[in-house]
Amino acid sequence: MADTPLTDSGIRRDGRARAMAERPNEAGLRRDGMLERLRLYGLSSPAILLILVILVLPVGWLFYVSFIGADGSFSLENYERMIKSKSYTRIFMTTFQVSFLTTGLCILIGYPLAYFISQLPPRLANLCLITVLLPFWTSLLVRTYAWLVLLQKTGLINTWAISLGLWDEPLKLVHNMTGTLIGMVHIMLPFLILPVYGAMRAIDRDFMKAAANLGATPKRAFWTVFFPLTTPGLFAGSLMVFILCLGFFVTPAVLGGGKVIMVSMKIVSNIELFVNWGAASALGVVLLVLTVAILWIASRFLRLEQIAGGGH
Amino acid sequence: MKLKMTLTVAASLLATTALAQDKTVTIASWGGSFQEAQSKALFEPASEATGVEVKQETYGGMADVRLQVSTGAVTFDIVASGSGSAARAGAEGLLEPLDYDVIDVSNFYPNLYSEYCVGGDVFSTVYAWNTDTYGEDGPQSWADFWDVEKFPGSRAYRNSVAGALEPALMADGVPPEEVYEVLSSEEGIDRAIDKIRELRPHIAVFWSSGAQQAQLMKDGEVDMTTGWNGRFDNAAKDGGHVMYSFNQALLDYDCFAVPKGAPNKDVAMEFLGEISKPEYQDDLPKYITYGPTNKAAYDTGEITAEVAAGLPSSPDNAAMQLPISLEWYAEWEIVAAEKYAEMLTE
DSSP states (O other): OTTTTTHHHHHHHHHHHHHHHHHHHHHHHHHHHHHHHHHHHHHHHHHHHHIIIIIHHHHHHHHHHHHHTTSSBSSHHHHHHHHHHHHHHHHHHHHHHHHHHHHHHHHHHHHHHHHHHHHHOOHHHHHHHHHHHHHGGGGGGHHHHEEEEEEESSHHHHHHHHHHTTTSSOOOOOOSSSHHHHHHHHHHHHHHHHHHHHHTTTTTHHHHHHHHHHHHHHHHHHIOOOOOHHHHHHHHHHHHHHHHHHTTTTTHHHTTTTSSSOOHHHHHHHEEEEEEHHHHHHOOOOOOOHHHHHHHHHHSSSSSHHHHOOOO | OHHHHHHHHHHHHHHHOTTTTTOOEEEEEEOHHHHHHHHIIIHHHHHHHHOOEEEEOOOOOHHHHHHHHTTTOOOEEEEEHHHHHHHHHTTTOOBBOOTTSSSSSSTBOOSSSSSEEEEEEEHHHHHEHHHHHHHHOOSSSHHHHOTTTTTTEEEEEEESSTTTTTHHHTTTTGGGHHHHHSSSSSSHHHHHHHHHHHHHHEEEEEEOSHHHHHHHHHTTOOEEEEEEEHHHHHHHHTTTEEEEEEEEEEEEEEEEEOBBTTHHHHHHHHHHHHHHHHHTTTTTOOOOOOSSSSSSGGSOOOOHHHHHTTSSSSEEEHHHHHEEOOHHHHHHHHHHHHHHHHHHHH
């Protein structure tokens, strides 16, 4: 292929040369473009430096420390421990299970809600959005303990339900997976609703009218026109919820009753037990690597820049 | 309290500039009502009696000491610590061996001081029960705690290994004095953990903190739990329907240690000698329901018979308990913790 001049780039180069000959100020324009790019780099250098200092260096340090054993020398013991002990595998499984379930429940609850809000007149929609955002203004710890008070054996929900005759024995709503999921879905919901709502608002209403005009039932119009247009927002929200869930600590620690053990909780107990950053860092590294792997797999199925809200 | 502390610090700063050879120690503890009790019963009176200026700080435990020692910037002379973490920090080389020629422990309970740490107060890991569920005659032994037929109901248990295996072995029929002997092998640890596995379906919550123990009992979330006696006293005072027993409880203690390379190491030893005397220790129960580590503190007349009966280290109560073995924790805790974590994640 290299010797044939008829490759795409060959044609383009050819075309550019012709254009240059036709437009003599092309060189000047290019210099301007380069200068502008340089200026942009210059302007973004503080941000790049900041990311380097607060993100790249610490993560590099984390990697380094995870290979330091208890005696201070280079060692793989922190990783060996994770392979040998079954509890680490189970903890990672629990972490991903909780994150998947929370994300799934957030989609089930959040998508219809976002749809409902997007169909309201703007003034009312804004009011609804504020109520969605309201929980953000309360500390996560307070919300988690509030759920504990509501869900426990003698809590509000059980006492009311029993006095109303809905069930006879107090249900086990907390200190288990159920409680953890309730708390986490509540905290994570806004992260899903906002991007989905944004995607829905951006859809031209005429599309639905056109679909109806062409004979589509409302159901058909929704699934073939509306829903596909919301998927970038839906993926963005789901991914954000999922990744935030992976690092959750307070909610599973308080509502899981010590039976739902996620990676971040194990990191804390390892620091207390081994008094050694290496053991905890290795867990952080594995979680980071797994998360990046999931992001990578996700990016194979959809374009990441679309998720980040760019290019339509 | 805060003002007083500031004044003390300010005064000590003035004093040190005026008299450079004046003795000072920096003591780090956990803050809150615990440090306040230590300060009122031990630090302040001992400071007055000896002329040693005391600077108080709060800290986050042995991880802080490790950081200071490993970076060579030690600022604490004395740290208050749990006995187990002090034993491990000592084994790791983070602490100075204590000078028992200076600190008189001849009247101490055996096991309440070790090479690196000297006991400051005594607490117990007990089983507590809800009096609404079981009345006043709740479980009287660990075997009862495990007996879900005689005492049906939900339990709570600790989410980490400290103080979790000894009860299981006693419930399994091992006499208290043989518990640590049996636990000193992987099979022994497995035996204890299997016993907890047996109870696991009835364990509704694995608790992680003292505050949580009290909350679980006060709210009636579980019918029975393990925990620290002082917390249940407080829960009962707050109207919780909770009782506990010292029978077969684990006698444990908080202690004072000196970080390796402490700037005023010799003064720290002297000061530890001073606050270990019965005349200071007998004041501690006035501020917190934890007992003295020095037996002689019961003979000064400061601790009334009524108060003594409720303290973990009163001779009668101490006699029915199993003292924690720090040697066992130093040697086996990490092995046991990994096995315990496996059981928890099953």
